[in-house]
Amino acid sequence: MSDITIRLSFFLGILFILIIAEILLPKKTRIHKRKDRWITNGLITIINTISVNIVNILITFVAVLAAIDVSNGNWGLFNIINFPSWLEILLIVIILDLVIWAQHYLSHRIPFIWRFHRMHHTDRDLDVTTAVRFHPFEIIFSMFIKIASIYLLGASAIAVIIFEIILNGMAMFNHANLRIPHQLETILRKFIVTPDLHRIHHSVYKDEHNKNYGFSLSIWDKIFRCYLEQPRDGHKDMKLGLKWQDNKPTKLGWSLWIPFKKL
Ligand SMILES: [Zn+2]
Numbered sequence: 001m002s003d004i005t006i007r008l009s010f011f012l013g014i015l016f017i018l019i020i021a022e023i024l025l026p027k028k029t030r031i032h033k034r035k036d037r038w039i040t041n042g043l044i045t046i047i048n049t050i051s052v053n054i055v056n057i058l059i060t061f062v063a064v065l066a067a068i069d070v071s072n073g074n075w076g077l078f079n080i081i082n083f084p085s086w087l088e089i090l091l092i093v094i095i096l097d098l099v100i101w102a103q104h105y106l107s108h109r110i111p112f113i114w115r116f117h118r119m120h121h122t123d124r125d126l127d128v129t130t131a132v133r134f135h136p137f138e139i140i141f142s143m144f145i146k147i148a149s150i151y152l153l154g155a156s157a158i159a160v161i162i163f164e165i166i167l168n169g170m171a172m173f174n175h176a177n178l179r180i181p182h183q184l185e186t187i188l189r190k191f192i193v194t195p196d197l198h199r200i201h202h203s204v205y206k207d208e209h210n211k212n213y214g215f216s217l218s219i220w221d222k223i224f225r226c227y228l229e230q231p232r233d234g235h236k237d238m239k240l241g242l243k244w245q246d247n248k249p250t251k252l253g254w255s256l257w258i259p260f261k262k263l
Pocket residue numbers: 104108117121201
C-alpha cells in the first residue's frame with residue numbers, strides 16, 4: 001500500500017468512528033445544521049488537497065532544476081546520531097508535535113499569520129470536520145515548516161507517516177463534539193489534548209482562545225504556561241468562534257476571503 005492509501009484509510013476510518021461517536025455522545029448543542037457546515041468544510045478539504053499537490057509538484061520541479069539531491073540520506077540530526085529505529089520514531093513524533101505547537105502559538109501572535117489561521121476559528125460549532133477547516137495558504141505554509149523540520153531532523157519516511165497519522169487522528173479527535181466520561185477525561189488530559197481542552201481554544205473570549213495550543217500532547221501548554229483547565233462559562237454554555245463574526249462561516253467564499261477582510 002502506498003503512503004497516500006495508508007493515510008487516507010486512517011483518515012476515513014477515524015472520521016467514520018468519530019461521526020458515530022458524536023451522534024451517540026454529543027457534548028454541545030449545534031447552532032448550525034450539520035449539512036450547512038459539512039459542505040463548506042468538505043469543499044475546503046478538497047481545495048486544500050489540490051493546493052498541496054500543486055505545490056508538491058512545483059517543489060519537486062524546483063528541486064530537480066536546482067539539482068538538489070535530498071534523497072542521499074546524509075541530511076539531518078538523526079542521520080548523524082544513530083538511535084535504535086523505535087526510539088528515533090518516538091523522538092521525531094514528539095519533536096514534530098512541538099514544532100506544530102510552536103507554529104500554532106505563533107499563528108496567534110503574528111498578525112499576518114493570524115489572518116489566515118482565523119478562518120479555522122470562525123467555525124461556530126466544533127466537530128470532527130473543524131479539524132480540516134484550515135485556509136489553503138495556511139496548509140501550504142504549514143507544509144513548508146514540516147518539510148524544513150523533516151530535513152533538519154533527518155526524519156525517516158516511516159516516522160513522518162506515523163507522525164502525520166497521529167496528528168490528523170488527534171486533530172479529528174480533539175475537535176469532536178464528544179462527551180467523554182469525566183474520570184476518563186481527567187486521565188486522558190494528563191497526556192493528550194482532549195476535546196474539552198481544545199474547545200477552550202475556540203472560545204470567543206480572547207484570553208481563553210490564547211490558551212491550549214496543543215494538538216497531540218498536552219505537555220507543551222503546561223510547560224509554556226498556556227494551559228487552561230476549564231472555560232469560565234462552562235462547556236455547555238461557552239460561545240465558540242470569533243466575537244466580531246456573523247453566521248457566514250458556512251459559506252465557502254466568505255471563509256476563503258477572511259484573510260483579506262478589513263476588520
Ligand atoms: Zn488556533
